Amino acid sequence: MSVTDDKSTPASFSTEDARRAIELARQTLQIEADAILALKNRLSDDSSEPLARAVHLLLGCKGRAVVSGIGKSGHIGRKIAATLASTGTPSLFMHPAEAAHGDLGMVTPNDVFIAISNSGETAELLAIVPIVKRMGAVIIAMTGNDESSLAELATVHLNVGVDKEACTLNLAPTASTTATLAMGDALAVSLLDARGFMEEDFARSHPGGALGRRLLTHVRDVMRSGDAIPAVRPDVSLSAALMEITRKGMAMTAVVDEHFHPIGVFTDGDLRRLLERGQDFSRFSIADVMHANPRTVNQDQLAVDAVQLMEEFRINQLLVTDAQGVLTGALHIHDLTRAKVI
Structure with missing residues (x-):
């Protein structure tokens, strides 16, 4: 079968098609940039600001940060857990569906549980968060809805809601996942600074990387x-x-x-x-x-x-x-x- 016979591949890609692709790319980047800027403007200078409270809870954590989410939120959660771990906050990712079938044993009362769901109504998370809470672990929720079930269950709720997705159908998680990832980075950087985490500490977490070699090799x-x-x-x-x-x-x-x-x-x-x-x-x-x-x-x-x-x-x-x-x-x-x- 030739390429032009494949119904999934356009027979041609015109100059106009190229212009539209570029314009949509610009729109996507602008929408996602606006979403992150909105998060920045949403933060207050008050000590009761949820981000400051979340940093305080994680600084006092005697266990680990356990990050959980499903679907696209799960992918973002894995990255947030990895960033926290590499910047001085012991953390791991736990899939909520697997948690309901035994992995919940990884959570201890000394942990901080970070639950991620754009809607705040993800069934798999809502099935385990009450149990985690009864165990004594602190709950930080990252959702796009202050009035969601997950937000109500959390000790601290970080609102990562966006006005619209970058997807032209306003369906595919795009701006919302970018905003959640950015909030996770903001949390990690704030913790890094509060812990006095230095280049040498980062190098010890990255012994195989270029920075690790530069700072650990004598x-x-x-x-x-x-x-x-x-x-x-x-x-x-x-x-x-x-x-x-x-x-x-x-x-x-x-x-x-x-x-x-x-x-x-x-x-x-x-x-x-x-x-x-x-x-x-x-x-x-x-x-x-x-x-x-x-x-x-x-x-x-x-x-x-x-x-x-x-x-x-x-x-x-x-x-x-x-x-x-x-x-x-x-x-x-x-x-x-x-x-x-x-």
Whole structure:
């Protein structure tokens, strides 16, 4: 069957069709933006504002935030639960239908139960919310109707109602789900700030992400150590130092004193500059040609600090020391790339 024979696919998509699609996209975005702006304008500065009360309840929660909803509200609920969990509020999502068949055992009296329903009359939620309430858990409802059954049962009701859906039929959940998601984000951000949640806390929740790697990876985690460190004494010949550079494969060697403190460094770049001068360097010791006072980084610093040093001084290698200034490692920019710090 050809594409044009498929009744679900238009035989053609005209310029006028394209214009209409773009116009509908603009209308959709405007309707949803207006819905979020209406939520913002609905918030008061009073301490009795439902959002402030919800934040207060969640801050005092000894258990977890249990988020529940069905259909599109369920999809939004999963995202809200994930956002809360990653920003310092232990949370989980519980499907209300599964809750009625055993999953309700996940809820404890110390939890805050966040029930999401645009109508506020979702049967599956109304079947379990009274039970959750009798257990002693606090109920926060997010609905589009202050007078709904769910709003009446809740300790705090967050009104996420919208004037209309972005759907041209005013049926498909569009603006309402966007508004609910935005309110969930507002709740999470308010909690994040109230808890004093910092970048380091976020990184611990995201160890596999780029931010986690940048804030959790230390120099000691990625440096080369032990026999992999290129190092020579200052009295060795330049030729011997070049052999050390070749063996260790870092395009440089450290020069260390008797206590293994770095006193100099010699790189492939330094060698090229010597060759350009046309000198007979076979008679040199490494002390004659090394750079004294090399750049170093402490092994306990973040790897991202090493990146900043390399960028600032336009170098590809760094020597690594401990608190006593003893050489404990060497770091190449490729090591940082492999660790995905950069």
